[in-house]
Amino acid sequence: MQAIRGATTVSENTVEAMQEAVMEILDELEERNQLHPTDMISVTFSVTPDLDAIFPAAVARHRPHWNNVPMIDVQQMYVRGSLEKCIRILIHAYMKSSTSISHIYLRNASKLRPDWNSPQPLQASQSTIESKV
Incomplete structure (x- = not known):
């Protein structure tokens, strides 16, 4: 099991802008990680407090094979000066052990x-974890 991160931003708090951004980042996450929804354990979407036009999980449910993926939407904690209009994603999925993880950060x-906007070698990340223990 692996965790895959991603984030994107929208220009405005509208259903259309959020749908476009969510579909774009999910396309990238699936393609770059050779990820299929049937391999997903769960997906957490968080949005900054300035986004309330639509739930990102509601957008994802319209994708092929996503209707059985357990998803939840939460509001990102507000921190003064932090990035606005941001949608973050955390996917837990079963991955092939030889697959490099690509954490995707789009737009702003x-x-x-x-440092995570490129493929991350799986073995390097395991070495880092082991050296911290």
């Missing part, structure tokens, strides 16, 4: 984790 969210 790319500045949140520039």
Whole structure:
């Protein structure tokens, strides 16, 4: 089991803008990680307090095979000066052990984790975890 992160932003708090951003990031997460919804254990979406036009999980449910994925939407904690109009995603999924994880940060969210905006070797991340224990 692996955890895959992602984030994106929207230009405005509208259903259309949120649908576009959610579909875009989910397309990228699925493609770059060779991920299929049947491999997903759960998905958590968090949104900043300035986004309330639609639940991101409601958007995801319209994707093929996503109707049986356990999903939840939560509000991101407010921190003064933090990135606005941001949608974050945390996917727990069963992955092939040889698969590199790509954490996807799009639009203005790319500045949140520039170090994770490229494929992450699985073995390197395991080594890092083991060295911290």
